[in-house]
Amino acid sequence: MEIKEEGTSEEGQHFLPTAQANDPEDIQFTSIQKIPNEPQLEFILACKDLVAPVCDRKLNTVVQISVIHPVEQTLTRYSSTEIVEGTKDPLFLTGVTFPSEYPIYEETRIKLTVYDVKDKSHDTIRTSVLPERKDPPPEVGRSFLGWASFKVGELLRSKEQPLSLSLRTSDGGKVVGTIEVSLVKMGEIEDGDTDHITTDVQGQKCALAYECTAPESVSGKDNLPLLNAVLKNPVCKLYRFPTSDNKWMRIREQMSESILSFHIPKELISLHIKEDLCRNQELKDLGDLSPHWDNLRKNVLTHCDQMVTMYQDILTELSKETGSSFKSSSSKGEKSLEFVPINLHLQRMQVHSPHLKDALYDVITVGAPAAHFQGFKNGGLRKLLHRFETERRNTGYQFIYYSPENTAKAKEVLSNINQLQPLIATHADLLLNSASQHSADSLKSSLKLLSEKTELFVHAFKDQLVRSALLALYTARPGGILKKPPSPKDSTEETCPQDEPPQLRRQDSIPHHSDYDEEEWDRVWANVGKSLNCIIATVDKLIERDSHNEEGTGGSSSNDGDAAPSLEDSITSHPKEDWYGQLHPLILTLKECMGEVVSRAKQSLTFVLLQELAYSLPQCLMLTLRRDIVFSQALAGLVCGFIIKLHTSLHDPHFLQQLHTVGLLVQYEGLLSTYSDEIGMLEDMAVGISDLRKVAFKITEAKSSDDLPVLTGRREHYVVEVKLPATLFESLPLQIKEGQLLHVYPVLFNVGINEQQTLAERFGDVSLQESINQENFELVQEYYSIFMEKMPPDYISHFQEQNDLKGLLDNLHQNIQAKKRKNVEIMWLAATICRKLNGIRFTCCKSAKDRTSMSVTLEQCSILRDEHQLHKDFFIRALDCMRREGCRIENVLKNIKCRRYAFNMLQLMAFPKCYRPPEGTYGKADT
């Protein structure tokens, strides 16, 4: 029989694409009846009476599970159990699960091969992916004991549970024991069999009854098509672990990629291009400038145009990646993939334990958002931005210094203008439309909307910044320093070239000019308000006269039987007073006034932006690029986390209330060291995560089942529109349905754990980590205060009974202050606080592959211990099972095509104990 390598995976659950699964020849096979989104088939294994090849040698057994394709009869290695040591009756804790997408049928045959492992480290090499067609001899590290096989249909229909099969030697002759296959349905009762399991954890033996678990259905909970549109290529693993009262709990681990890894960066780059094109146009529209400023502008435009071309090229490259949902750790330095997050996955643990409700625990695992292609020689964003700003403030002499806050404000006002002007124009036209229809009600409501938007518009210019920017621009115009200045409108016509840069003061370098007519702007600006007031007064008058007219005519157009109208009435009660004719000139005036304000404000604020770009040009643009790259990676993760959280918590009214009244806590666990390049990564990551505060979500109704999130906005503020199917959308609270923006509170806690961190602690500097943790602690506290203030009192009192959040926060604070080395307690506390506050969890290291895998598996087992009564003697064994055969080793495989965590013994000695993987699962591979 041929051993088929599927792609590069030897044992991975990377299965055939759907198209292949639907081959006409496959259709003749019987599909397994399945619950949507639930695995098709799950079973657990145990062996009995295994015969050791050499007497007196204790067996260390592992079962390898392979799938035999019913047509091709090819054999694909699918998964393995963990190694159970020292018994001839092993009971395996790692089960087998076939996700719903896997091409498996009742006719598919499963082969179970039992090995005796002599050398665990060799065993890992055996199960790693090897160069094509270079299978090592099976005897390296393990020896074959026996095999058995069954058809999936036989297991499904068998009355005998577990299905007991004889294990035979390779020639099919001698029986060397039996293997029991027990079908598992996550939420259903196992049959009443009892058995015994022994474990040898740190020298302790322990016996357990193999009993039934309480029934509770978990099916359908996650039956959400939209989530499936976002998550791809799931890898599933199944375990059963004993509880402290000797019952079994079942755990399903799932790891999925997300198409958002590519979708969000593409959306974001498109927005950047749009924003930058618009800014470049505005710079061109600045009008005549004196030679100094004009040269500066030309230079800026040349660079900015180049940047836009670069973004367009990146987008073109990314657009070629249709259908991609995963960027591997080994591609992290690829220029064309810079905006894409590294190794982004949903890591999910589903727990079904006796006496307790089923539970789901999600963590998004992703490489730290960082600009790998640009490198870290000069540090990361946190340092670079700070240095840039300080230098800009102190050394620039050819431009006017505006603080980052003022520059941000200028961008915000510009964006508000761009949004409000067309909106007001639309409302003004609607008002005219209502006028031409002579409808009082519609006139009133159109006026209401027009007034609201115009007030917002007028309000947008209240800032002192616009005034000072107008003056600055005035002085930059040719002739701008003339004693008797022309009105800004005419200033472009003046020809008085100035070759010298204007004398400007630093810090408060916004210019002052004694001859400048500041009041002119006030007049222009006030004109908008005045013309709105005129419209309001006229509408009031028209409606009043109309109602008067109606009263006068008895509310009907016929005036039969009434007294003759007065002269005034006879004028005003004209059957159809020309509302349109009266309002039209006023609307035109409003639009003109608005146009005047917009043109002046736009130019002056664009002049502010020119100052930002003018200093240290290429460096400034490279910093923007770096920030965009890091932000894009962070945003893709956030949107993925948000959508998953929303889907899994839609049934929880408190969550929904929290979402729109408080916002969502998003907690990042960083495992980067504060040494060498990783300092730069952490500096990038800290800024990227803090920039997520600029993001708000909005939920709308989906029109089709694969509606992906849509991004709008600009660098200072983004809105992500997440779409839900009508039935789910309908069940949302009114505030969310009405489009209220939902805010996020991102926080980051970092604790370096590797050998590099040891160096940082001994010879380097850990201050970056300390300040990040302290700053973010304050943010969590702030979130907690808002949560306590805004959630309803009855909910809060129940919440406080269940959770000692205050205690956890104090504890976290003490740990942060303690300045203890590799204080991983900080991560556990921060994660616990996040879970209790219903937040979204992230875990990151450089690649989200090795250290992240150690951390999420530790978190999973700690949750099982603390929340689901995992038997304490099985903590390490559960951890080893998850690290040896769980989703995370598959993660390593899909990243570097090798089933080994990239640690060596020396590195691991520096790791906190709980972060060390089991023997044989690590080593340096040639990646």
Ligand SMILES: O=P(O)(O)O[C@H]1[C@H](O)[C@@H](O)[C@H](OP(=O)(O)O)[C@@H](OP(=O)(O)O)[C@H]1O
């Ligand atoms: O370069 P060596 O000496 O092999 O060290 C590795 C570390 O031991 C791993 O921890 C890194 O992976 P993670 O960032 O996923 O932990 C791993 O990151 P990489 O997979 O991105 O190269 C390496 O840095």
